[in-house]
Structures are given as C-alpha cells and as structure tokens.
Amino acid sequence: MSEGAGEPPGAKVVFLERQSYRRRRLMDAARLLPLLGAGLFLVPLLWPEAEGGPEGEAVTMSSAFLYVFGCWAALIAAAAVFGLSARHWGRSEGMGGQGRD
Amino acid sequence: MASLNLLLLVCFGYVALLFGVAFAADRMAAKGRSTWLRSPLVYTLSLSIYCTAWTFYGAVGYAARSGLEFVTIYLGPTLVMVGWWWGLRKLVRIGRSQRITSIADLLSSRYGKSNVLAIGVTILAVIGVTPYISLQLQSITLSFSIFAEADPTRGYHEDSSVIWVAAGLAVFAILFGTRNLDANERHHGVVMAIALEAVVKLVALLAVGIFVVWGLSGGVAGTLARIDASPIGHWRVDGGRWTAITFLAAAAFVCLPRMFQVMVVENDDERHLRTAAWAFPFYLLLMSLFVVPIAAVGLDLMPAWENPDLFVLTVPLSQGREGLAMLSFIGGFSSATSMVIVAAMALSTMLSNHVVMPIWLSSRKQGASQSGDVRKVVLLARRVAIGGIMALGVLYFQLSGGGAALAAIGLISFAGVAQILPALVGGLYWRGATRTGALAGLGIGFAIWLFSLLLPGLGNGLLSSKVMAEGLFGLGWLRPHALFGIEGLDPIVHCVLWSLTLNTMVFCIVSLASFPSPLERLQGAQFVNIYDHSAGPRGWTGSVAQSEDLMVMTQRILGAKDARALFQREAALQGGRGHLPEPTPAFLERLERQLAGSVGAATAHAMIGQIVGGSSVSVQDLLAVADESAQMLEYSSKLEAQSAELSRTAGKLREANEKLTQISLQKDAFLSQVSHELRTPMTSIRAFSEILRDTEGLSQEEKRRYAAIIHDEAVRLTRLLNDLLDLSVLESGQVSLNVSSGPLSQVLDHAVSSALPGDGRALTIHRNREGEEMTLRSDLDRLAQVFINLIANAQKYCDADKPELRIETRVEHDRLLVDFIDNGSGVPVDSQALVFEKFARVGAEKAGGAGLGLAISREIMERLGGDIRYLPGQGGGAFRVVLPGRGKMAAE
Numbered sequence: 003m004s005e006g007a008g009e010p011p012g013a014k015v016v017f018l019e020r021q022s023y024r025r026r027r028l029m030d031a032a033r034l035l036p037l038l039g040a041g042l043f044l045v046p047l048l049w050p051e052a053e054g055g056p057e058g059e060a061v062t063m064s065s066a067f068l069y070v071f072g073c074w075a076a077l078i079a080a081a082a083v084f085g086l087s088a089r090h091w092g093r094s095e096g097m098g099g100q101g102r103d
Numbered sequence: 104m105a106s107l108n109l110l111l112l113v114c115f116g117y118v119a120l121l122f123g124v125a126f127a128a129d130r131m132a133a134k135g136r137s138t139w140l141r142s143p144l145v146y147t148l149s150l151s152i153y154c155t156a157w158t159f160y161g162a163v164g165y166a167a168r169s170g171l172e173f174v175t176i177y178l179g180p181t182l183v184m185v186g187w188w189w190g191l192r193k194l195v196r197i198g199r200s201q202r203i204t205s206i207a208d209l210l211s212s213r214y215g216k217s218n219v220l221a222i223g224v225t226i227l228a229v230i231g232v233t234p235y236i237s238l239q240l241q242s243i244t245l246s247f248s249i250f251a252e253a254d255p256t257r258g259y260h261e262d263s264s265v266i267w268v269a270a271g272l273a274v275f276a277i278l279f280g281t282r283n284l285d286a287n288e289r290h291h292g293v294v295m296a297i298a299l300e301a302v303v304k305l306v307a308l309l310a311v312g313i314f315v316v317w318g319l320s321g322g323v324a325g326t327l328a329r330i331d332a333s334p335i336g337h338w339r340v341d342g343g344r345w346t347a348i349t350f351l352a353a354a355a356f357v358c359l360p361r362m363f364q365v366m367v368v369e370n371d372d373e374r375h376l377r378t379a380a381w382a383f384p385f386y387l388l389l390m391s392l393f394v395v396p397i398a399a400v401g402l403d404l405m406p407a408w409e410n411p412d413l414f415v416l417t418v419p420l421s422q423g424r425e426g427l428a429m430l431s432f433i434g435g436f437s438s439a440t441s442m443v444i445v446a447a448m449a450l451s452t453m454l455s456n457h458v459v460m461p462i463w464l465s466s467r468k469q470g471a472s473q474s475g476d477v478r479k480v481v482l483l484a485r486r487v488a489i490g491g492i493m494a495l496g497v498l499y500f501q502l503s504g505g506g507a508a509l510a511a512i513g514l515i516s517f518a519g520v521a522q523i524l525p526a527l528v529g530g531l532y533w534r535g536a537t538r539t540g541a542l543a544g545l546g547i548g549f550a551i552w553l554f555s556l557l558l559p560g561l562g563n564g565l566l567s568s569k570v571m572a573e574g575l576f577g578l579g580w581l582r583p584h585a586l587f588g589i590e591g592l593d594p595i596v597h598c599v600l601w602s603l604t605l606n607t608m609v610f611c612i613v614s615l616a617s618f619p620s621p622l623e624r625l626q627g628a629q630f631v632n633i634y635d636h637s638a639g640p641r642g643w644t645g646s647v648a649q650s651e652d653l654m655v656m657t658q659r660i661l662g663a664k665d666a667r668a669l670f671q672r673e674a675a676l677q678g679g680r681g682h683l684p685e686p687t688p689a690f691l692e693r694l695e696r697q698l699a700g701s702v703g704a705a706t707a708h709a710m711i712g713q714i715v716g717g718s719s720v721s722v723q724d725l726l727a728v729a730d731e732s733a734q735m736l737e738y739s740s741k742l743e744a745q746s747a748e749l750s751r752t753a754g755k756l757r758e759a760n761e762k763l764t765q766i767s768l769q770k771d772a773f774l775s776q777v778s779h780e781l782r783t784p785m786t787s788i789r790a791f792s793e794i795l796r797d798t799e800g801l802s803q804e805e806k807r808r809y810a811a812i813i814h815d816e817a818v819r820l821t822r823l824l825n826d827l828l829d830l831s832v833l834e835s836g837q838v839s840l841n842v843s844s845g846p847l848s849q850v851l852d853h854a855v856s857s858a859l860p861g862d863g864r865a866l867t868i869h870r871n872r873e874g875e876e877m878t879l880r881s882d883l884d885r886l887a888q889v890f891i892n893l894i895a896n897a898q899k900y901c902d903a904d905k906p907e908l909r910i911e912t913r914v915e916h917d918r919l920l921v922d923f924i925d926n927g928s929g930v931p932v933d934s935q936a937l938v939f940e941k942f943a944r945v946g947a948e949k950a951g952g953a954g955l956g957l958a959i960s961r962e963i964m965e966r967l968g969g970d971i972r973y974l975p976g977q978g979g980g981a982f983r984v985v986l987p988g989r990g991k992m993a994a995e
Contacts, residue, residue: 029188036186043178043349046171047342061338064327066171067395074174074181074388081185082381089377 032084035077042073110250110432117433118275118440124299125279125292132291141371143378149294149365150383151301153180153356154390155235155442156242157513159304159435162391164412165510166398170335173510175345177391179352181384187376191366193531194357195376197633198367202696205453206363206523213530213630214538215623221457223542224523227549228360229450229492231519234557236446236496237503238512239439242412243268246435249416265500272443273493280448281485290448294369297445300437305389307434311415312393314427315400319418326396333399347596348514354521360449361442443493451488459484481660502561514595515556518602522548525607529614534627536610539617544610551602555586556594650683653694653711660698669697766940773954780823784816826955833962840882840966847919848875850883851910854890859898866898867907874912877919881986885963889971892956893923893982900980901927919986922974929980935973 046069049061158176165173183191203209207228211221244265279293320326330336356362370376401414409417415435419427463480503512525544529536586601619627650670657666673684673693684690695711791809795801801809832838855868879886897908903926911922930938939961957971964971964984974981 033186033188036182036189039178039182039185040349043182044346046338046340047345049338062331063170063333063336063338063395063399064331066338067327067330070171070174071388071392074178074384077181077185078381078384078388081384085377085381089374 028084028087032081032088035080035084039073039077042077043070046070107247107251110247113429113433114436117436121296121299121440122278125296128295129292143372143375143382145294145298146370146375147379147382147386148298148301149369150362150379151305151386152297152361152365152441152445153359154301154304154387154438155513156239156435156439157235157510158390159308159438160242160246160412160415161238161510161513162394163398163401163414164410166394167335167402167411167414168510170337170339171395172340172345172348173394174391175348176352176510176513177387179349179354180356181387182349183353183356184380184383187380190357190528190531191376192373193633195367195370195373197531197630199370199373200633201629204368204456205449206358206360206527207453207457209363209367210523210526210530210541211457213626214526214536214541215620215626217538217623218457218461220538220542220545221453223545225450225453225457227522227545228453228520229495230553230557231516231522232360232446232450233492233495233499233516234503234512234519234560235516236443236492237499238516239272239443240265240268240496240500241512242435243272243439245410245413246416246432249413249420250432265497269493269497272440273447273490275440276444276447276489276493277486279444280451280489281482290369293444293448294365297365297441300441301386303437304434305386307430307437308390308393308415310427311419311431312397314419314422314424315393315397319400319404319422320396326399329403330395330399333402335395335399335402341593343596344593347593347599351514351517351521351595351599354524355517358520358523358527360453360520361445364445364449364452447489447492450492451485454488455481455484459488499561511560515560518556518595518598519549519552521599522552522602522606525603525610529610530627531630533614534624534631535614536627537614537617537619538623540610540612540614543613544606547609548602548606551586551605552598555601556598559594650686653686653691654683657694657698669694762936765937769937769940776954777823781820784820787816788813826959830955830959830962833959833966838966841884842881843883844878844880845883846875847877847879847912847921848872850879850887851875851890854887854894857887858891858894865906866894866901867905868894869907869909871911877914879919879986881967885967886986889960889963889984890921890923892960893984896956897923897925897927897980901925903927903979918969921984921986922977922981923984924974924977924979924981926979929975929977930973932975935975938973939971 046061046066049066162173162176165176197203198209201209201212203212207221207224210224211217214220247264247268279296280290316323316326320329357366397414397418398411401409401411401418404421405414405417415431416428419425419431460481463484522545525548526536526541530541586597589597592600654666654670657669660666661669670684673690677684677687677690691711698711791813795806795809795813851870859866859868894908898906901908905926907926909922909924911920911924913920939957961971968987970985972983972985974983
C-alpha cells in the first residue's frame with residue numbers, strides 16, 4: 003500500500019492527504035451540526051406533558067431547563083471547536099474557497 | 104426611590120456616552136487605526152441587536168406565562184448561526200460582492216434589479232417591523248411607569264409618555280443614523296455604540312440573574328428547587344408552537360432588516376462569521392440563562408397583579424436594590440435604543456434608496472451631475488422616514504391598546520418579515536426563481552399575515568367581530584383565525600402555516616410558469632453560483648471619466664469639504680501633484696462604495712455610470728456588442744462582395760490587356776503585311792512599266808500582256824485602298840445607308856454569282872430556296888457585300904477535299920438568322936476571338952486579301968442594326984448573320 007514504510011519520500015504527501023481528508027470530514031460534521039441541534043431540540047416534544055397525566059409523571063422544569071441548556075452549550079462548544087480549527091487552517095491553505103476576496 | 108428626573112438624567116447621560124463612543128470610533132476609523140474595530144468580537148456583539156427590549160423584559164414575562172417556550176426565540180438563530188456554512192456564508196459573500204445595502208436591495212438585485220420588488224419588500228418590512236418598534240416604546244413606557252408609581256412628585260400619563268418616548272427615540276435615531284452621509288456603507292461609530300450596548304444589556308441582565316440566584320435563592324440547587332416549586336415547575340409546551348416559533352425566529356433572524364444590516368451590510372470580513380458562529384449563540388445562551396430563575400422567583404415573590412414583563416425591574420426594586428434596578432433600567436433602555444437606531448437606519452435607507460430616490464431622480468430630467476444637491480434630499484428623506492416609522496409605532500401602540508404581552512407583539516413582527524424568506528432562499532439557491540414569482544409569493548404571504556395576524560391583533564377597531572366570527576364577506580372559510588375551515592390552531596401557528604405554505608407554493612408555481620428577463624437570469628446565475636463568480640466586485644473600466652465631473656457630482660452628495668478631502672487623499676495615493684486624481688478603476692470603485700453608503704448601491708452605480716459612460720459588462724453592453732458584431736459581419740460580407748467584384752474586374756482588365764497586346768501584335772504584322780501587299784504590286788508595276796519604256800522592239804502581243812499585268816496590279820492596289828477607306832468610313836459612322844426592299848433570295852443570288860466568278864476552286868453551295876422567300880427592307884447592297892465576303896472566305900479557307908457551303912435561313916424571336924456553314928476545319932479556337940478584328944487573317948500564307956473583310960462585315964451589320972458572329976461547334980467554319988426584325992433597322 004502507499005502508506006508502506008518503504009516509501010520515505012511519499013510519506014509526507016500521504017500524511018498531508020490524510021490531514022486534508024480529516025478536514026473535509028470535520029467540515030461535513032460542521033454542516034451536520036444544525037441538523038443535530040434541531041433534532042436535539044425536538045426531543046422535548048416527546049416528553050409526557052403536565053396536562054396529560056398526573057403531575058408526578060411530567061418532567062420537572064429544572065431537568066427540562068438543564069437538558070435544553072445542556073444541548074445548547076454542547077452545540078456551541080462543537081461549533082467553537084470547528085470555528086477555531088477552521089481559523090487555524092485558514093492560514094495554511096484556505097478552506098474550500100473561504101479565503102479572502 | 105429614584106425620581107423620574109434622576110431617571111431622565113441617567114438616560115441623557117447614557118445617550119451622551121453612546122455618542123462619545125460613536126464619535127471616537129469614527130475618528131479612529133478615519134485615522135486608519137481601526138483594526139480592533141473590525142474584530143470578530145465587535146461583529147459578534149453588533150449582532151446582539153437581535154436581543155431587544157423584548158428579550159430584556161419580554162423573555163421573563165414569556166417564561167412566566169409559558170415556561171421554556173421562550174427559548175425558541177433564541178434556538179432558531181442559534182441553529183442558523185451554527186449552520187452558517189449552509190446559508191449565511193453565501194448571503195454575506197453575495198452582500199459583499201454585489202454591494203448590497205439592504206434586504207430590499209438584495210432581492211431587487213437578485214431579481215433583475217427590479218425596483219417594484221424593492222418597493223414591495225420595503226413596504227412589507229416597514230409594516231412588519233412596526234409592531235416591533237411599538238414593542239420598544241411599550242417596554243420603555245412600562246419601565247418609566249414603574250418608577251413613576253413610586254415617585255409622588257409628578258403626574259404620569261402613559262399615553263403622553265409614549266409620544267415623548269417615541270419623539271426622543273426618533274431624535275436619537277436621526278442624530279445617530281443620519282448624522283453623516285459621507286461615511287461609506289459601514290458605520291463604524293454606530294456599530295461600536297451597538298457593541299457597547301450589547302455589553303451593557305448583558306451585564307445588566309446577568310447582574311439581576313446573579314442577584315436572584317445567589318442573593319435570593321441561595322445558589323444553584325436552591326434556585327432549581329424553587330423553579331420546580333413554582334407555577335411553571337413542569338414541562339408544558341405546545342409542540343406546534345415550539346416548532347413554529349423556532350422556525351419563525353430562524354427566518355426572522357435572517358430577514359429582519361436590522362439583522363441584515365449588521366450581519367451582511369456592516370460585515371467587514373467574511374471570516375468573522377466563523378467566530379460569530381459560536382460566539383453569538385453563546386451570547387444568546389448567556390442572555391437567556393437567568394430568564395427562568397428570574398421568572399420563577401418573580402412569580403414567587405411578587406403579587407399576582409404585577410406584570411411579569413417587568414420582573415427584571417420590579418424584583419430588585421421590591422428588595423430595595425435601587426442601584427441594581429437602575430442598572431437593569433439602563434439595560435432595558437439600551438436594548439430598546441440600539442434596536443430602534445439600527446432598525447430606523449435600515450428602514451430609512453431602504454425607503455430613501457428604493458422609494459424616494461428613484462422618484463426624485465426620475466422627476467428631474469437632467470443627469471446625476473447636474474441635479475442639484477442630492478445630499479440634502481437623501482438626508483431629508485431619511486429623517487422624514489425615521490419620523491414616519493416612529494409615528495407608525497405609536498399608532499400601533501394606541502390601536503392595540505398597549506396591553507398585550509411583549510412576546511405576542513414581537514411574534515407578529517417575526518411572522519411578517521418571515522414572508523421574505525421564500526423569495527430570499529429561492530433567490531440564493533434556485534436559478535429558476537423569477538421576479539414575478541417573488542412578487543406573487545410575497546403578496547399572498549403578506550396578505551394572509553395582514554388578515555390573520557396583524558389586523559386581529561389591533562383589536563376590534565379594524566376587523567369587526569362579525570368578520571372574526573363569520574369570516575370575510577360572510578364566508579366561513581375566510582375567518583381570520585380559522586382559514587379554510589381549520590379551527591383550533593394557535594393564531595401564530597395558524598398564520599405561519601398558511602402564509603408561508605401558500606407564499607412558497609405561489610412563489611414556486613409562478614416562477615415555474617413565468618419567464619425571467621435576461622438581466623434577471625444573469626443576476627440569478629451570479630447569485631446562485633456566487634462562489635464561482637466572486638473574484639471581487641466588477642470594476643470600472645473607465646479611463647475616459649472626467650475627474651472634474653466626478654468631483655462636481657461627489658460634492659453634491661458628500662458635501663464640498665468632504666469631497667475635496669476625498670479627492671485630495673486619492674490624488675495623494677496615486678502620487679500625483681494636482682488635487683484631482685486620475686480616474687483609475689480602483690479609484691472609481693472606492694468612490695462608488697463611498698457614494699453607495701449615501702444613496703445606495705444601485706443609484707451610486709448609475710450615477711458613476713452616467714459620468715464614466717460605461718461600466719464593465721452589463722447585459723445591455725453584451726447586446727450592444729452582439730449588435731456590433733452582427734454589423735461587422737455584414738460589413739465584411741459587403742467587403743467580400745466588393746473584392747469579388749474587383750477580382751472580376753481585374754480579370755476583365757487582364758483579358759482586355761491580352762487582347763490589346765494581341766491586337767498590337769496584329770497591327771505590327773498587318774503593317775508589314777500591308778507594306779508587303781503594297782510593294783508586291785508596286786514592284787510588278789514598276790518592273791513592267793520600265794520594260795515597256797526601255798525595251799525596244801517589243802511585239803504588240805507582249806506590250807498588251809505587260810500592260811494588262813500593270814492594270815491588274817493597279818486594280819489590286821485600288822481594291823486594297825478601297826477596303827481601308829470603306830472600313831474607316833464605317834468605323835467613323837459617316838456611312839450613309841441606301842435602304843430599299845427586295846427578296847432575300849435575290850440578294851443571295853447576287854452574292855453567290857459575285858463571289859464565285861467561275862475561276863478558282865469549285866465550291867458547292869446548298870441553299871434552302873423556300874426559307875429565302877421573304878422580303879427584306881435594308882441596305883441590300885451592303886448586305887450583299889457581307890454575304891459575298893462570307894462566301895468568298897469559305898471558298899478561300901475551306902480546307903475540305905470537296906468544299907461545300909450550306910446557307911440556312913430561319914426566323915427566331917422576330918429576327919432573321921442567316922448561317923453560312925462550310926465543311927472545313929473551321930477557325931482555330933484561339934483565333935475565334937480575333938477573326939472580326941481588323942487586319943486579322945487566319946494563316947498569313949493564304950493571303951487573298953488584307954484581312955479586312957470580316958471587320959468590314961461586322962461594322963456593316965452593326966450599322967444595319969444586326970450582328971455577325973462565329974458559331975463554334977458546327978463541324979466546320981460557321982458564321983451567323985443576324986438581321987433585326989423584318990425591315991427594322993437601327994435608326995440612322
């Protein structure tokens with residue numbers, strides 16, 4: 003295979019390809035983030051409602067609050083990770099046409 | 104307790120601070136030390152005008168009434184920001200590369216620079232944002248009323264205070280937004296002030312939240328327990344509303360004119376989006392983090408009649424924390440002011456660029472450089488627009504009674520501006536979207552929103568209870584809250600569902616059915632494939648622009664002083680000594696940007712275009728180019744025809760030249776021939792006359808013989824000279840014709856007997872006696888001369904063993920044809936063109952005559968109005984004599 007140890011001159015190229023491959027996949031992940039977020043924010047609609055059954059079965063406000071804000075924070079963190087790594091790449095190779103005008 | 108006077112003082116102080124910041128930022132930007140003004144942080148903070156007084160006051164009220172549903176307002180924008188790679192990136196790229204000044208400008212630009220669409224979007228935006236402005240007025244008025252209740256020294260009237268607040272905000276927005284027109288489209292000062300306000304409102308809300316959690320509830324655990332124990336202690340959300348409002352907030356986040364202004368128009372660098380993608384959602388998260396705790400504690404502590412929209416103020420006040428309450432008041436005030444400034448700026452820009460300027464420019468017939476002071480018109484238009492917008496806000500406040508919850512008012516606004524979404528998204532991703540489709544979709548969506556949400560929200564005044572209960576015109580399926588008979592839906596969900604569904608459907612169907620103009624298709628391709636086209640905005644190519652004209656025009660827009668400074672700066676940049684820069688493309692581009700900030704991109708482009716006389720390629724240019732190349736094609740085909748004609752003429756000339764050369768050779772040959780012809784008889788005459796003179800004793804017989812030779816030779820000479828004379832008379836046209844009538848057969852008989860005197864070779868003649876039975880009217884002697892010549896030629900030149908000559912006559916097209924065809928080898932091809940020339944003889948050795956016979960014959964036939972020509976391909980020498988119709992002759 004091309005990644006064999008017997009090819010020192012090509013090793014660096016292979017390494018770079020792997021790196022840009024990772025970048026592409028990270029970009030894919032970033033694009034999927036809003037879909038993931040939308041999915042997560044729709045989950046509470048499946049929870050039992052306070053009106054429907056006895057009060058005890060309904061989800062308490064504090065857990066709902068923690069769930070919603072937890073997901074929110076996770077989404078922001080994921081976006082931040084992507085944004086920061088994207089900033090790092092921007093200097094080396096410009097990502098998919100996103101460089102300066 | 105703080106008095107109203109103190110409150111007013113604080114407000115004025117705060118506004119003065121904002122002015123100071125804006126002024127300082129503008130100064131720094133002008134000096135070029137603005138790197139940190141353009142940082143991603145400032146961009147993110149400026150986006151925070153999304154959080155208005157609605158967020159500051161209304162979110163807590165919303166949470167107190169409906170629990171966690173309030174977060175949908177912030178989850179929608181979060182999803183849009185996190186998904187920036189899908190949509191916002193494209194939007195910002197387009198906004199920058201097409202020099203967009205507003206959302207109306209964007210749509211008009213996408214759909215073929217249609218001003219009708221721009222006006223439509225502007226009207227929609229103004230009406231859609233009106234409830235939002237009214238919301239700001241209501242929140243400030245309410246917050247004043249809280250302090251007024253505790254201030255016994257002054258009377259307080261809600262209605263009059265609304266007008267005062269509106270007037271104050273209008274003045275504030277006018278001072279801020281239309282302070283200077285010469286700034287380019289990025290308002291550094293305003294953006295900086297907004298960023299400061301973003302920090303103020305965040306700090307204020309966090310301060311109240313921290314006080315509530317740690318000051319009143321004993322930490323996080325205590326707070327969570329208190330929340331669960333409150334009336335909103337359980338998850339209770341309507342799924343339809345949750346989804347619809349999240350979507351609505353996402354749509355409004357993109358479509359709201361003020362969001363578009365800060366997100367796209369004020370964007371300095373596309374890469375700022377990368378930071379804002381996570382930093383702005385984080386800001387939203389911080390803003391909403393303490394909403395639920397404040398709501399829960401407020402519900403617990405405050406009496407039931409207290410308006411939950413004001414818990415942020417009343418909770419600290421009830422605990423005696425006047426300083427905190429004052430901070431909170433400033434937070435709310437700053438939320439309202441920043442929103443009003445930017446919204447008024449964005450809307451007034453749209454109004455002045457798309458409504459006032461086109462009308463004003465078209466009302467004057469002169470060009471842009473002659474048309475007075477544009478600057479004053481634009482500024483006045485914007486100021487009036489701001490006043491008008493604020494007046495609409497007050498009107499809405501009074502019509503709606505001012506009693507509605509803040510969140511409800513805000514959602515009405517959101518649903519209104521969200522109607523732009525289908526046309527916007529369609530315009531960015533679908534090349535088939537057309538202007539007609541966009542107009543139709545917007546129209547239907549706007550109408551449904553107006554009928555099912557805005558008008559019912561205005562109380563009983565505008566839509567009667569009869570219409571509400573029984574539908575428009577008594578039609579049951581046209582009830583505002585139960586369109587098409589579907590009842591029981593929440594009004595917001597109902598309106599969003601119907602308006603956006605029908606909007607999108609009509610937009611798509613009409614787009615599919617209609618056909619876009621060329622400009623629309625070009626713009627559509629540029630927008631949809633922006634990443635392929637965005638190497639930068641198209642530049643001016645005008646090296647013909649007159650700097651002086653540009654200066655005159657710029658002065659009228661920016662003012663004399665600023666224009667001069669701008670031009671001097673540019674001249675210095677170019678390294679020139681004069682105070683007028685060369686109109687390089689780079690300078691023209693910067694100038695256009697500068698002007699675009701004042702009068703809008705389209706107008707600025709048109710104005711410079713008028714002076715420069717032509718931008719880089721537009722569709723009209725392309726059409727003109729196409730026309731030109733068509734003309735050039737036509738021209739070159741004309742040239743081709745001409746050159747073909749020339750080469751034909753050249754060919755003829757060559758032919759004529761060859762003929763001339765040949766004739767010249769013939770003439771030389773003839774001269775030697777004629778001298779030979781003359782000398783031969785002369786020699787004999789001289790020799791025999793000398794014999795007769797000198798020789799003695801000649802017999803009578805010998806004398807007679809020698810005299811006969813001399814006579815014959817003299818006759819020959821005479822004949823030759825006669826022929827020459829005859830020819831020259833014929834050629835000079837001095838011949839007189841002796842016209843008479845007679846039968847053709849007689850003429851031929853005479854010719855045959857004259858030509859064949861009996862001596863020489865035998866020539867058999869075949870004639871067609873019946874065909875010759877006709878009477879001619881012509882010069883019969885001359886005609887006989889021609890015939891004699893032809894018969895004699897046949898006898899002389901026919902090289903067959905038994906020479907024969909056929910004489911055929913027939914009538915064709917009213918002309919008489921007489922053919923003389925022998926059975927010899929005929930005239931060689933290369934001599935055929937020459938036989939009728941003077942002195943031509945085929946084969947000089949058979950010298951019977953001087954070669955004048957055929958030349959004379961031709962001259963005679965021309966005089967008689969006929970023709971004589973050689974007939975090739977008859978199996979022998981063949982000549983055709985053509986006589987004009989019976990008896991007709993060319994006029995003498």
